[in-house]
Amino acid sequence: MKNRLAMNGPVVLVRGAGEQASGVGWVLAKAGFRVVMTEIAEPRMVRWPVCFGTAVPEGRWQVEGVPASRVEEPQECEAAWRAGEIPVLVDPELAGLSWLRPLVLVDAIMAKCNLGTKRSMARRTFGLGPGFTAGVDVDVVVETNRGHHLGRLIYNGEAQPNTGIPGEVAGISRERVLYSTKAGFFRAKRTIGEQVSAGDSLGEIDDGIQPEEVFSVCTGVLRGLLRTDTWIAEQVKIGDVDPRGQEENCWTIADKARALGGAVLQGILESGVLCTLRAKE
Numbered sequence: 001m002k003n004r005l006a007m008n009g010p011v012v013l014v015r016g017a018g019e020q021a022s023g024v025g026w027v028l029a030k031a032g033f034r035v036v037m038t039e040i041a042e043p044r045m046v047r048w049p050v051c052f053g054t055a056v057p058e059g060r061w062q063v064e065g066v067p068a069s070r071v072e073e074p075q076e077c078e079a080a081w082r083a084g085e086i087p088v089l090v091d092p093e094l095a096g097l098s099w100l101r102p103l104v105l106v107d108a109i110m111a112k113c114n115l116g117t118k119r120s121m122a123r124r125t126f127g128l129g130p131g132f133t134a135g136v137d138v139d140v141v142v143e144t145n146r147g148h149h150l151g152r153l154i155y156n157g158e159a160q161p162n163t164g165i166p167g168e169v170a171g172i173s174r175e176r177v178l179y180s181t182k183a184g185f186f187r188a189k190r191t192i193g194e195q196v197s198a199g200d201s202l203g204e205i206d207d208g209i210q211p212e213e214v215f216s217v218c219t220g221v222l223r224g225l226l227r228t229d230t231w232i233a234e235q236v237k238i239g240d241v242d243p244r245g246q247e248e249n250c251w252t253i254a255d256k257a258r259a260l261g262g263a264v265l266q267g268i269l270e271s272g273v274l275c276t277l278r279a280k281e
Contacts, residue, residue, distance in 0.1 A: 004084035005066065009033040010274065013102035015117065017053030017088055018045050020128060020144065021108035022063055023257025024264050025052055025086055029066050031265055034081045036100060037068070038091045044232065046224035046240055049192060050253055055088040057227070064253055074099040097121060104268055107138065108260075112162050123273045126264055130159045140267050142260060150256065151263035167256070169243060175217040178239035180232045182207055186214075188228040193250045196222050202239055205232070214238060221245045 009032040014025050017037040029035045043053040052068040055061040060069045068086040071077060074096030080087035089096060094116070105122035109115055113131040119139055127137065129144035134154045141154040146167040149160070166177040180186070184207035190196060197219045203226075204211045216222075216239075224240035232238060242249055253261075268274065 005029055006032055007034050007081045007084055007086075010103035011036065011100055012104040012106065012268075013038065013094075013097070013100055013122065015094070015105070015107045015115075016109035017056070017068075018043065018051050018108075018110065019047045019254065020110050020257045020260055021106075022050060022052045023253050023259075023261040024106055024108050024128075025068075025261075026063055026066050026253060027258070027261025027265050028268075029086055033104075034077070035086050036074075036077050036102070037086060037088050038094065038096075039088060040092045041090050042231070044226065044230055044236070046226055046237055047192075047250075047254075048224075048227060049251055050257075052086055052088055056090060061088075094121070103273060106264055107132065110144070124268060124271050126267060128260060130162050133158050139271075142263050142267070144256070144260060146256060151259040153263060153267050172218055172243045176220070176241045176243060177237060178202065178214055178216070178241070180205055180214075180234055180236045180238050181212060183233050184208065184212075184231070186226045186228070186230045186232050186238055188225050190222055190225065192222050192225055193247050194222050195245060195247075196220065196241060203228075205238075216241050218243055219245075221247050221250060223250050 012033045014037045017039045025035045039053045045051045048054045055068040055070045071087040077087040102122045104124045106126040107117040108128045119125050125138040126140045128142045132138045132141045134141040141159050143149045143152040143159045145160040184205040188203045190202045196216045200216045201213045204213045220241045220243035223242040226238045
């Protein structure tokens with residue numbers, strides 16, 4: 001295969017395989033690291049076309065030319081790397097950590113809290129966004145808040161607190177993101193990449209009693225929407241309308257995810273862990 005990625009560098013484990021995590025995984029895989037990503041058994045992804053986590057339900061997936069495949073055991077990662085693929089492992093508790101022995105671990109779950117990552121898990125550990133303290137539970141915190149400091153590496157302290165306000169796109173912030181009003185199964189009525197108008201029905205939430213429709217609040221391209229039959233809790237993000245209306249944006253990594261990937265790569269290179277590894281060899 002002519003364009004197969006040469007993934008023969010040190011192992012980097014990325015916790016999470018959603019949108020931001022996928023930006024990190026994509027950058028590191030392109031840089032030659034042996035990236036492995038871990039996910040939960042039923043990941044909830046709004047922008048699933050650009051998420052390596054989509055390999056969990058689909059078996060295989062590809063983001064901007066980088067392929068990924070679901071693996072069932074850590075031992076299967078080697079075959080995926082040889083094939084130039086990112087292995088995606090359902091292992092939220094990191095049971096396979098002792099076998100994988102990553103040089104670098106990146107917590108990119110974006111849970112706004114630490115779900116168990118410790119500095120002792122790898123030679124260099126990164127935590128994306130709020131919920132981590134650099135020098136305590138991770139070595140480096142990466143700022144995820146949009147704006148002047150996006151992608152800044154923090155070596156002492158924490159990232160900016162979660163604002164709960166979606167980033168502004170073409171002057172629109174809260175209105176472009178849809179959240180569930182109750183728990184239930186989400187069923188999509190529109191498709192990512194479609195142009196939608198304010199008031200259009202995008203799907204419904206079925207709680208088993210009374211289905212409730214979800215309507216777009218603004219006009220634009222449907223950049224993200226949960227896969228149909230996804231179980232959701234109340235006040236969960238279920239859709240994303242991009243008022244710029246550019247369909248090609250639906251199928252590519254966003255600026256924020258790409259910036260976070262570049263920041264993690266910078267953090268690895270300037271840490272000196274690669275030089276130490278080469279010296280031992």
